[in-house]
Each structure stands twice: as C-alpha cells, then as structure tokens.
Amino acid sequence: MITFLLVGLIVHVVFFISIFDIYFTSPLVHGMTPQSIPLKAPASRLVLVVADGLRADSLFSLLPNGSSRSPYIRSVIENTGSWGVSHTRVPTESRPGHVALIAGFYEDVSAVAKGWKENPVEFDSVFNESRRTWCWGSPDILPMFAKGASGDHVYTHTYPAQEEDFASTDASRLDRWVFDQVKSFFQSVKSNSSLGASLLEDKNIFFLHLLGIDTNGHAHRPMSKEYKENIGLVDSGVADLVSTVEEFFGYDGKTVYVFTSDHGMTNWGSHGAGHPSETLTPLVVWGAGVQKAQRVNEVQPYADGYLQDWQLEHVRRVDVNQGVLPLLYLNNSEEFKAESMYTNAIQILEQFKTKMSQKKETTLSFLFTPYQFLTESKQVEITNKARILIQLQKYEDISLCQTLITRSLEGLVYYHKYDRFFLGCSVVMGFIGWTSYVVLVILKTHSGLSRPPDVVQKIPSRKLLTLCLCVALLIILFLLVQRSPLTYYIYCLLPVPVWYCVLKESGTLTDLVQSAHSLPLWKCLRYFVLVAFGIELLVVSFFHRSVLTIGLAALALWPFCSGLFSKAKWRSLSWFLGCLCLAAFPLMPVVGREPNVDVVMCAGLLILLTSFCYLWSSRHKTPLHTSDRPQFVMLHVAVCAYVPSLTHSSLLQKQGLPLMNQIISWSTLASSIVIPLLSSTRIFHRLLSILLSLTSTYFLLSTGSEAVFPPVLSWLMFAWINIEQEALLAQGVAGRQEVSSIDFAANIDISRIRQLKLDDIRRSYFFVFFIITAFFGTGNIASINSFDPASVYCFLTVFNPFIMGALMMWKVIIPFIIVMCTFETIQVSTQLSSRSLFLIVLVISDLMALHFFFMVQDYGSWLDIGTSISHYVIVMSMTIFLMLLSVLTHVLTSKRIILWRRTKIHFP
Structure with a gap:
C-alpha cells in the first residue's frame, strides 16, 4: 500500500506540474534590440x-x-x-x-x-x-x-x-x-x-x-x-x-x-x-x-x-x-504620434522575431510550421511601407503600424503555444494509462475475480518490455534532437512505464469479460451510469455552486429509493434533514457577506447542544473513560465562539486586537491537532473530540454564517456513518454491529476484510461529493481571490499575506478533515480495507481531473483562463492532498497520547 501510494503520489505530482509547463510558462522574451523615438520627449x-x-x-x-x-x-x-x-x-x-x-x-x-x-x-x-x-x-x-x-x-x-x-x-x-x-x-x-x-x-x-x-x-x-x-x-x-x-x-x-x-x-x-x-x-x-x-x-x-x-x-x-x-x-505633433506608433510596432516585432528564432532552433526543420500571417517578406513589406508613409508626412495613413502590432502579438501567442498540443497529448496518454491501471488493480485484487491457472497472457512480458524500451529510446532521441527541456522528458516518458503496467495486467480484463455472464449486468450498468452522471454534476458544480444543492437534494432521497427507510426510519430522517440543511449553504453568497459575529456565537451554541445531546444519549452504551474530559473541550469551544465578538467590538472602538484574544487564538490553533489525541479511541468519542477541537479554530476564523457550516456538515457525517451500517446489513455482508462499540485503535482482523461490492462505488462517490461540498459549501474561486481579511483578525491585524493565506488555507482544510475522518470511520465499520475504497476515489478524482484538463482554455478574459486552470489545479491538488491527508486522518483517529497512567499499589 505504501509503495502504491508513493508511486501514485509521484505520478500525480508530475501531472500537476505539467500544467505549469503547458499553460503557466512566461510569454516574455529577452535579447531584443532596444528601440527609441528619434524625437525629443515633451x-x-x-x-x-x-x-x-x-x-x-x-x-x-x-x-x-x-x-x-x-x-x-x-x-x-x-x-x-x-x-x-x-x-x-x-x-x-x-x-x-x-x-x-x-x-x-x-x-x-x-x-x-x-x-x-x-x-x-x-x-x-x-x-x-x-x-x-x-x-x-x-x-x-x-x-x-x-x-x-x-x-x-x-x-x-x-x-x-x-x-x-x-x-x-x-x-x-x-x-x-x-x-x-x-x-x-x-x-x-x-x-x-x-x-x-x-x-x-x-x-x-x-x-x-x-x-x-x-x-x-x-x-x-x-x-x-x-x-x-x-x-x-x-x-x-x-x-x-x-x-x-x-x-x-x-x-x-x-x-x-x-x-x-x-x-x-x-x-x-x-x-x-x-x-x-x-x-x-x-x-x-x-x-x-x-x-x-x-x-x-x-x-x-x-x-x-x-x-x-x-x-x-x-x-x-x-x-x-x-x-x-x-x-x-x-x-503633441502628428509626427511625434506616428513615430511613437512606429517604434511601438517595431518593439513588438522584435519580440516576435526573437520568439520565432528560438522555436525554429529547437524544432526539426521538416516539422517546423511558421506563422503564415507574418512571414519575413510580409514583415519587410509592412515596415518599409510604414517608414515611407512617415517620410512622406502621411501620418493619418499610419494604421499599418497597428496591423503590424496586432499580427506580431498573434504570432507571439502562436509560438508560445507551439508545443502545447504535443505536451497535452503526452499528459492525456499518461492520465488514461494511469486510470486504466488503477481500475485493473481494483479488479485484480479487490473484486474477487479468480483467473484459471491455464490462462496465458496474450502479450509475453519479455516482448512487451522490449517494445516499451524501444519506444522510450525513440522518444529520448526525438527530444534530444529538439533540445527540449528536462521536464519534457518526464511528461513524454511517463506514459511508457504506465502503459507497460496496463498491458501487463491485460489478462485481468480478459477475466472480467469471461466472467460477464455471472455478473448482475443491469445493476452494474445502472451504477456506472449514475456515477458518470454524478461526476458530470460535480464538474458543473465548479462553475455553479447551486448544483451542489441539487445533488444534496438528490442524496437526501437515497434511503427512500434504496429501501433503507423501512429498516431505519430515524436514521433515514436524520440523513434526509442533514442533506437538506447542508443544501442551503451553496445558495448563499460567497463574497460580500457582512460580518455578523452573533451568528458565530449561535454556531457555538449549536455545536455544544449537539455534543451534549450525544453524550447524554450514549452515557450507558459507551461510558466515557476516566481520562476523558469533554466538558473542558466544550468550554473551550464556547470561549472560541465568543472571542470573535470581543475582537470585532474592540476593533470597532479602534482599540486594536486584545492580547488575550490573540493568545487564545494562537494557542487554540496550535493545540487543535493534539487535543483529539488525548481522548478515547472509541469511534464516536474520538470523532466528537476531533469535531470540537477543529471547530474551535474554525470559529476564530469566521465572521458570519459560514460558522454554521461545520456543525451542519458534522451532523450529516454522523448520520452517514450510522446509515451505512443499515446498508451493510441490507447487503447481507455481515451481522449487525453497533458502531459505537468499535475502537479505532483495535487491531484489524484480516479475516473480516471483505471484497468490494457495487455499493462501495456509491460510498466512494459520496465521499468525493462531500469533499467537493466541503470545499465549495461556503466559497469558490472568487471567495479565495477576494477573502475578507476580517476572518483572521483574531490572530493578527498587521498585513502579512503568507500568514493570512496559511490561516485561510487551514480554514478550508478543516471541513476536509471532518469528511476524511468520517470516511475512515466508514472503512472501519463496513469492514473494508482502506486501500479498496481509496482506489475507487482515486479513479473518480482522476476522471474529474482529466475532464478539467480538456476544459482548460487559453482564450477569453484573464478570469476565464485563470478559472479554467484553477479548476484543474484544485482537482489535482485534491487528489494529492487526499493521499497526504489520509495519513493525518489515520493518526487523528487511531493514535492516542497518554499523559499519565493509573498505577496499582500492591500491599503485602
């Protein structure tokens, strides 16, 4: 698992970096001859x-x-x-x-x-x-x-x-x-x-x-x-x-x-x-x-x-x-304006010539395609004609300079994007190959397919390896001749070992085809259609947050459509109400919200009330360990919900940021990861401790209605954990097991780890959907670009973009951790290996990333271009980030720090 994660991390880092070489390279060129106006400046x-x-x-x-x-x-x-x-x-x-x-x-x-x-x-x-x-x-x-x-x-x-x-x-x-x-x-x-x-x-x-x-x-x-x-x-x-x-x-x-x-x-x-x-x-x-x-x-x-x-x-x-x-x-005089226009045109033309020369030197002559609208003969024709018009004092006919400027700028863009198609094809080949390989790994190791011993691979491994080495050698020679940058070698060579692994496992695909007669094809087709539709819905949600509301409304009906409502009415109703409440957040504005610290205090009361109700209802089923002290953490939450109000009031009175508020804020941030490790590793006790600790920091970074988001999200996550138990029972996978009796730190019984079922695709999709909702529930690209500095006033008020950006990033991560901990819980409670579900999540995320890779555009406004690139970067970052965050989540849920032990004294 560790090896696979490392390989997957490297592959996704390469895919992530590729976007910077394809779309984020600087168009500026150097080495041009300086140009100046021959007339005196006014x-x-x-x-x-x-x-x-x-x-x-x-x-x-x-x-x-x-x-x-x-x-x-x-x-x-x-x-x-x-x-x-x-x-x-x-x-x-x-x-x-x-x-x-x-x-x-x-x-x-x-x-x-x-x-x-x-x-x-x-x-x-x-x-x-x-x-x-x-x-x-x-x-x-x-x-x-x-x-x-x-x-x-x-x-x-x-x-x-x-x-x-x-x-x-x-x-x-x-x-x-x-x-x-x-x-x-x-x-x-x-x-x-x-x-x-x-x-x-x-x-x-x-x-x-x-x-x-x-x-x-x-x-x-x-x-x-x-x-x-x-x-x-x-x-x-x-x-x-x-x-x-x-x-x-x-x-x-x-x-x-x-x-x-x-x-x-x-x-x-x-x-x-x-x-x-x-x-x-x-x-x-x-x-x-x-x-x-x-x-x-x-x-x-x-x-x-x-x-x-x-x-x-x-x-x-x-x-x-x-x-x-x-x-x-x-x-100024018409002559001065004409000379200024001409000089500007020559400046841009020099950039065009330099760019063309650079690209021509690094491209094989028979593959080089020059920009047809500004060949060398056309350059000479336009510049000579413009110079003659100025000498004849026909300044009003100097529009030729504007034509030269326009064509030169278009030519600069042409040569700047010259290698874009080639690099894009290489990255797409790697993407498709990697996704295919992950699907084959899932089928081979987690689907229960068994290959007959007499099945022989269609392509012998030695011949396949020789073929891949020859392809790699040809790619290296081609890039050497073109004097390509080092990163080009990585992007072009990466698909070779990836597709080698795919073709080597092609027998697994053959097994699937041979086993098709025994599979519930109609049910499989229905699942794949629903997931494909769901992926498209998530893609659209990047552009229109309100689509998440539609998705949550659809998810709310799941217990009623699957028959779970008849078996678990209260849990189904909790899921239904949680989805509807969470569905309200994507409809709220992401920017322009007026600060309302009273809402932050209300959110604090809501999370305290929910925690108290849980502790009261579970006092007999899962009694607290003597070392657990949730009341202190709950008191800390109340303080953190009140600190923004004190800070806001102090700033309104122009008294500055109170030192005590700043101390509370930074100490809360520093301890937010440590406090959960001091609590019991029983599932709900640990989840409650994580929730209280993280929301304390979230409240300090909130100024209004977004503070209600973590409590509502946590409510739905608790409902999801409980209702998945009923779904597991309905599948007949295992007998009923009370979730609250499960211990994160307990050794996993390998014999109880089951194979993947079709319903696990739904679980993985739910996870991806909730991750996207956690990110876009209270914001989008615009809110990231124009966040309200008031969100960090409890920590600092002196302008520091790096610290402020880091604090806002942690605010974004907190809902992620809540969803990740829930997913970890579901893996444990449904008796499924973490690798199984994570592989499905990886496939869904990669399909979204490939979708956004095709949607990246280099035309239109800067906002259109930047948004399209940002979507790809976000999905790729999410995939890499989830790999790393899964490690943090595992530590948060299963590890415990014991500061003291009760020792027994034996008397003689």
Whole structure:
C-alpha cells in the first residue's frame, strides 16, 4: 500500500506540474534590440502617484451637498488635464496592477506559481529605462521594481512593515508619511548640490505608493468615514506635492503627473476578483505633453451610467486598459504620434522575431510550421511601407503600424503555444494509462475475480518490455534532437512505464469479460451510469455552486429509493434533514457577506447542544473513560465562539486586537491537532473530540454564517456513518454491529476484510461529493481571490499575506478533515480495507481531473483562463492532498497520547 501510494503520489505530482509547463510558462522574451523615438520627449520628468485600492466612483462622485471630496483632482479634470477610467484585469491585486502600470503588460500566468512580493519573471519597466527613480511607500511594492532594475538607479524609501495594521486607528498616516518624506526630500536637495544636479537631468521618475486608502478599505469598508476621509487627505497631499515640485523646478513646464490606482475594492472590503468596483479605477493625467481638458456637447459613448452620477459629462472622458496609454492623452505633433506608433510596432516585432528564432532552433526543420500571417517578406513589406508613409508626412495613413502590432502579438501567442498540443497529448496518454491501471488493480485484487491457472497472457512480458524500451529510446532521441527541456522528458516518458503496467495486467480484463455472464449486468450498468452522471454534476458544480444543492437534494432521497427507510426510519430522517440543511449553504453568497459575529456565537451554541445531546444519549452504551474530559473541550469551544465578538467590538472602538484574544487564538490553533489525541479511541468519542477541537479554530476564523457550516456538515457525517451500517446489513455482508462499540485503535482482523461490492462505488462517490461540498459549501474561486481579511483578525491585524493565506488555507482544510475522518470511520465499520475504497476515489478524482484538463482554455478574459486552470489545479491538488491527508486522518483517529497512567499499589 505504501509503495502504491508513493508511486501514485509521484505520478500525480508530475501531472500537476505539467500544467505549469503547458499553460503557466512566461510569454516574455529577452535579447531584443532596444528601440527609441528619434524625437525629443515633451516632458523631462514623471511624477507617478498610485492610490492603492482607490475606486473610480469613490474619487469622482460628489458629496450630497454637491462639493467634491477631492477638489484639487476635480479641478485638474475640469481645467488642466485628461481623465478617464482605467480598466484593470483579474486578479485585481497589488502586484499585477503595478506590473501593468509600470511595466506596461498584464502579469502573465506564470506568476501564479511565484512569490507574492518578488518579480515572477525578469521584465523591463519604465523605472529600469529611467535615468533615476525615487520611490516612497510600501515595503511590499517598491522592492519588487528596485530589484528588477539594472544598475543602481532606483532608490526606495519605505516604512516598516508593522505599520500596515488593519486595526490601526488611523491608516491614513501611511500616506501622510509618504507626502512628508517627499517634501523633506526636496528640502534636503537645497543643501546637496550633487543630488540637485541629478534632479535637474531628464528621464527622472518620482513614484509615490499610497497604501492608506487600501488599508482603511480592508479595515472599515469603502463606504466608511475613514476610507472617504483618506481620499481627501490624498487629494490635499497631491496638491501640496505639485506645488513643491513646480516650485523646485521653477515652473519650467517639463513635469508630467499621473494619478491612478492599481485596483479598486468591493463594498465588503476585498479585492482580487472581477467585480466592477474592483476593476474600475481612476486615471487623471496632466502636465507636459498631455492633452488639456476638452469640453464636449454631444453624449459620450459610455453606457455605464457613471458620467451623470459624477456630473462630468461635460468633460471628455478617455478610458484605457490598464497598462496601455492611448494617443488621445498626448498633446503633441502628428509626427511625434506616428513615430511613437512606429517604434511601438517595431518593439513588438522584435519580440516576435526573437520568439520565432528560438522555436525554429529547437524544432526539426521538416516539422517546423511558421506563422503564415507574418512571414519575413510580409514583415519587410509592412515596415518599409510604414517608414515611407512617415517620410512622406502621411501620418493619418499610419494604421499599418497597428496591423503590424496586432499580427506580431498573434504570432507571439502562436509560438508560445507551439508545443502545447504535443505536451497535452503526452499528459492525456499518461492520465488514461494511469486510470486504466488503477481500475485493473481494483479488479485484480479487490473484486474477487479468480483467473484459471491455464490462462496465458496474450502479450509475453519479455516482448512487451522490449517494445516499451524501444519506444522510450525513440522518444529520448526525438527530444534530444529538439533540445527540449528536462521536464519534457518526464511528461513524454511517463506514459511508457504506465502503459507497460496496463498491458501487463491485460489478462485481468480478459477475466472480467469471461466472467460477464455471472455478473448482475443491469445493476452494474445502472451504477456506472449514475456515477458518470454524478461526476458530470460535480464538474458543473465548479462553475455553479447551486448544483451542489441539487445533488444534496438528490442524496437526501437515497434511503427512500434504496429501501433503507423501512429498516431505519430515524436514521433515514436524520440523513434526509442533514442533506437538506447542508443544501442551503451553496445558495448563499460567497463574497460580500457582512460580518455578523452573533451568528458565530449561535454556531457555538449549536455545536455544544449537539455534543451534549450525544453524550447524554450514549452515557450507558459507551461510558466515557476516566481520562476523558469533554466538558473542558466544550468550554473551550464556547470561549472560541465568543472571542470573535470581543475582537470585532474592540476593533470597532479602534482599540486594536486584545492580547488575550490573540493568545487564545494562537494557542487554540496550535493545540487543535493534539487535543483529539488525548481522548478515547472509541469511534464516536474520538470523532466528537476531533469535531470540537477543529471547530474551535474554525470559529476564530469566521465572521458570519459560514460558522454554521461545520456543525451542519458534522451532523450529516454522523448520520452517514450510522446509515451505512443499515446498508451493510441490507447487503447481507455481515451481522449487525453497533458502531459505537468499535475502537479505532483495535487491531484489524484480516479475516473480516471483505471484497468490494457495487455499493462501495456509491460510498466512494459520496465521499468525493462531500469533499467537493466541503470545499465549495461556503466559497469558490472568487471567495479565495477576494477573502475578507476580517476572518483572521483574531490572530493578527498587521498585513502579512503568507500568514493570512496559511490561516485561510487551514480554514478550508478543516471541513476536509471532518469528511476524511468520517470516511475512515466508514472503512472501519463496513469492514473494508482502506486501500479498496481509496482506489475507487482515486479513479473518480482522476476522471474529474482529466475532464478539467480538456476544459482548460487559453482564450477569453484573464478570469476565464485563470478559472479554467484553477479548476484543474484544485482537482489535482485534491487528489494529492487526499493521499497526504489520509495519513493525518489515520493518526487523528487511531493514535492516542497518554499523559499519565493509573498505577496499582500492591500491599503485602
């Protein structure tokens, strides 16, 4: 079993990693010839101000009295600059937003597998191309671009990371610190002649990253007084900044100012997904070379309805996609615009040439298929014609440059995906082979099929081995000639040993066919059809959580359709009600829920009431061991259910996170795995201890209705354990055995381990269904991308993405453990080896993963692409994770730590 798990783990890790080589590779190329515009730039310096987390409507909307909370920015819009809405792309997070703003491209998907603060790939940025760049702001953002810059010309000034505290009484002090530092910087220049000379040179950038609005939005929500007052502070800070800069440079008219945001924020204080409040950010540009405000009389072509609300319909609005600056913002000659367009086209064409050259060098000449819409002759034709048009001063006909840009970008995508089909076929072959092998192992070792001794394998093992070695050798030679990366060898060679094992066990399939006459074919067909339909239902549930409600409603009817209701009415009713109650959760919103800590306390009371009822009803059947003290654990649950209320109240009063609450939270988290190991290994006693310990941590990480999910899920899991006993009795597999009398730690009697039955396929499917429900019951992809930071406020309020992410991941895992412990219990109580059921679960999970592998798409919006990839990653992670979690579950249920033993004293 251990060997099989290790092999299976390696195979699934390879399948998991393959998605990063197929879809998560960086499209960026290096080694191109730099391009520049031959004309003088209108500006000598850039002042870039990014108000982190600022929504467009929050900046542009007027107060009820008709005044603006940002009067300076408003005056720029109406008089001296150009404005619009900058449309961001998912994920609406700080790093992708700043990469788009400063480097000019949307962060590629390879960044998903990299760190949060560092550059995921090497890329060029406007900071790197500047003569010097001075930055002030967050320690999470500034170092990323300083590290990627060549030479030593990007200077960063950051405040301590501890200042990013969501429980702070005044997060706007972060922005005030930035403005004060900038003012002090320009004052210090007066006594530093060398620094002053540096500032007077061209190509200098001043970058101000303002985090106060984002921090106040997370802590108090964007509709709060703190968030809105912070906008006013930023507006006055920008006004003072412009005055300081202009005074220092003598009002020379060579400074350009850009004010924008990296992303917005939802009403509930989160960002990361694609809601308009997250993707619509303000963009205001003014200064040297920028078009001034233009009055318009006709209706502007924006159907979002914001102009009238903002009362800015009289000023021309120019929207952009984040990372792209349109020509409408420029106030310069037509020649300058044409040269800019031409240079941009040549830059992208150079990337295309480099990419094509790289792919051509690593592909056999007779297999290489060039991009037909941009051959070398077409490149020369378009570039020469565009150059001649500029020389003839026919600037209005320069649309050829846009054509060249479009085709070059399409060609880059073509060569970036060149090996995708080949790699995909290799992974699919491995997938199908592995799944087939697992099915054959199940049939051979757990189905009771017996092979006659005179059956001879159709393919001799020696010839089969020789054939596989020859295939492997040909694959290696092919990859060597193409100078393929090392990972390509793994993906292409893995199917060879897998299919060798499949063909070697082909005799088992022959046995099945020969035994078909003795099998209940109609019953088998019915089971397989139902399971296939169930797998499709689970796949659809990844896109529509409400499908889980339909599935739970269908599962609720199982005892009535199978005849179990007549044999166990109360247990069937408990199952029915548990399914219906759990079915309500997938219908609840996953994001945007207002915190309601009273619900957390109600959930605590519910779990305590359920535990008390169980202990009272089982006091005669399964009396507690003298060392068990469930009342202390129950008291601890009550405390943990009340701590979020105390924390929420303290933060509302701006008194910070109480130290005692923090101590309770971290000690609860640390002890949540140890406490169950101190209890009795009797099934229900141990399960109750696990439930109470884990839900204590879950309550500390909850802010509202999701706290009720573990108690309801546990209710259904207890009902499942009990009703499976009745199902086992109905099959005539074994006599009735009281579940409560079973001990997890007892030695398993091998003689009682039975062979697989068709009903075990149903048990395995139920397990997979409940695992998916545990994951999506209170969330989905959007909720993961935009989780509410308030969930971790009992543990910490200082911004730390890694610790916060780990805490949220543990919150996701807790329902998994509850389902896993239930499945472990069913394996024990139904007298079935853990390997048998787990193999069926593996097949179901792999079929889902293969389904999602075919559904991965590389077109459409970033959200569509990211979601499709995320689904595959989730299913593959679940398969690998369940292998590891099964070990943890076995320890949680069967092991016990005895801190003291009662010794007997013998008297003479």
